């Protein structure tokens with residue numbers, strides 16, 4: 041079982057922000073912004089490369105709910121998903137980083 045599946049199963053504790061039947065949002069253990077939340081599907085999907093459009097539509101609505109709950113919906117935020125080796129994906133379970141709470145930098149990344 042992957043580390044995020046263990047969080048979903050409750051085998052690893054997490055700081056939950058929002059949850060429904062299909063998705064879970066919890067605080068990143070190593071935040072890189074004042075707000076740094078991870079959104080994951082409860083079903084194990086490896087990355088964006090493997091996700092279907094219907095799930096993406098639903099996860100988009102869930103992300104907006106998370107942003108509202110975190111108080112960053114109006115001020116603005118960033119949604120990032122890393123894919124594969126060059127994308128810097130360390131956990132092979134689809135996740136979206138929700139970053140906000142300050143004016144975010146836009147650095148050169150490569």
Ligand code: 5GP
Nearest residue numbers: 043052054067068069070122128129130131
């Ligand atoms: P990636 O590099 O795969 O896009 O992002 C993985 C993210 O998961 C990282 O930001 C890392 O801090 C976070 N992370 C890894 N393990 C755990 C954990 O056990 N709990 C929580 N809350 N976050 C984790």
Ligand code: ZN
Nearest residue numbers: 042045084133
């Ligand atoms: Zn998993």
